[in-house]
Amino acid sequence: MGVGGFSPIKKLLLSLVRIFFPPACPLCGSTFPKDHSDLFCAECSSGFHPLSKAKCPICSLPFAGESNSSHLCGRCTKKQPLYTKVYAVGLYEQNLRRAIHQFKFNGKVGLDRPLGKLLERTIANNLNLDLVLPVPLFRKRLQQRSYNQALLLAREVARIRKLPVASDLLHKVLDTKSQQGLSAREREQNLRGAFELGGEVENKIVLLVDDVMTTGATVSACSRVLLDGGAAAVYIAVIGRAA
Numbered sequence: 001m002g003v004g005g006f007s008p009i010k011k012l013l014l015s016l017v018r019i020f021f022p023p024a025c026p027l028c029g030s031t032f033p034k035d036h037s038d039l040f041c042a043e044c045s046s047g048f049h050p051l052s053k054a055k056c057p058i059c060s061l062p063f064a065g066e067s068n069s070s071h072l073c074g075r076c077t078k079k080q081p082l083y084t085k086v087y088a089v090g091l092y093e094q095n096l097r098r099a100i101h102q103f104k105f106n107g108k109v110g111l112d113r114p115l116g117k118l119l120e121r122t123i124a125n126n127l128n129l130d131l132v133l134p135v136p137l138f139r140k141r142l143q144q145r146s147y148n149q150a151l152l153l154a155r156e157v158a159r160i161r162k163l164p165v166a167s168d169l170l171h172k173v174l175d176t177k178s179q180q181g182l183s184a185r186e187r188e189q190n191l192r193g194a195f196e197l198g199g200e201v202e203n204k205i206v207l208l209v210d211d212v213m214t215t216g217a218t219v220s221a222c223s224r225v226l227l228d229g230g231a232a233a234v235y236i237a238v239i240g241r242a243a
Contacts, residue, residue, distance in 0.1 A: 026114050027099050039114040040099075047095025048118075051088055051241060059216055060086040062243045075184070081216060082223040083208070083234045087122045089115075092212055092240030100211050100240050104149045112149075116156025119209070119237055123157070127235065128205060132158040133166040135210040135222055136195070138175045154209040157237065163207075169199040170222060179217065187217035195225045202230035207237055214242040 023032045025041035038045060054063040056073035058081055063073070072080075090096050103111040134150035142148055151167055158165040174194040179187050206226055208219055213236065223234040 026108075026111050027095070027102065039117055044095050044099075047098070048089070049091045049093060049096065051090060058083075058085060059213075060088050060241050062091065062241065075216075081220055082227055083219060083236050086213060086216075086219075086236040086238065086241070087119075087124075088213065088237075088241035089118045089122050089239045090241070092214075092242040096240055104211055109147060109152060112152035112156055115239055116153045117160065119153055119239055120157045120160045123161075123207070123235075123237055127207075129161065129163055129207050129235070130204040131164045131166050131169075131201075132161070132207045132209060133169050135208060135218055136170050136172045138172045140175055150210045153211065153237075153239070154207075157207070157209060166199065169197065169201065170225065171196050171198050179214070184215040184217065187215050188220070191217055191221040195222050197225050197229040200229075201226055203232050204230075206231050206234045208234055209237050211238060212240040212242065213238040 023036070024030060025032065025044055027040055027044045030041050030043070032041065040048070051060055051062055055061060056063070056076055057070050058076045059073060061073040061075070092100070099111060099115060102108040103115060132154045134148055134154040136150075137145070137148045151165075154167075155165050157163075172194055173196050176190050176194050179190060182190060208222055208226070210219060213219060216236075219236045219238075223236075226234050
């Protein structure tokens with residue numbers, strides 16, 4: 001028995017909560033079967049497609065085919081990214097894309113914990129990091145959405161890894177147009193001068209967190225600012241990686 005008898009009471013309350021509010025999939029809402037231990041239901045999880053071993057070892061761009069290929073992609077061969085490596089939960093398609101859209105655009109902020117846990121599991125256990133920070137939103141976009149999905153993910157990863165979150169270290173100072181529909185070069189030009197450093201990163205190994213990576217223009221622009229500010233290295237962690 002716990003001190004003052006609180007443990008049995010707590011167990012009873014938890015049992016009652018499970019009876020009246022049984023655990024459910026955070027994406028589709030279906031009730032979990034007994035002894036279910038995964039973060040999402042089997043049907044939703046089946047639509048999460050992890051990256052195959054055939055991918056670029058730096059930017060994690062998936063290659064065609066299933067063979068274990070570790071050569072650099074054309075873009076990284078032509079111009080090696082400033083960041084060291086990208087970690088991604090899976091391909092930005094089907095249920096993973098749906099989960100990101102629900103989280104990002106439809107206010108399903110409760111997806112931060114399960115998606116953040118999935119993200120943390122993709123990062124190498126032996127990776128030595130000093131701090132975690134999110135890709136920032138411009139203040140007008142933040143006011144419209146009321147939350148930064150990248151910050152929520154970063155907080156969950158940092159909580160599990162027991163690392164500090166530097167939510168005000170990087171700022172987006174330009175209200176750039178949407179990246180959607182732009183070419184890789186246009187995306188890079190669109191983000192030129194968009195980010196500024198607001199704190200100390202000297203000799204820090206940084207994990208930069210975002211929801212989706214397409215061409216890598218956003219994380220590259222952020223990485224440049226961090227490295228110019230003295231960061232030792234920048235690693236990237238995203239939920240969805242577009243092919």
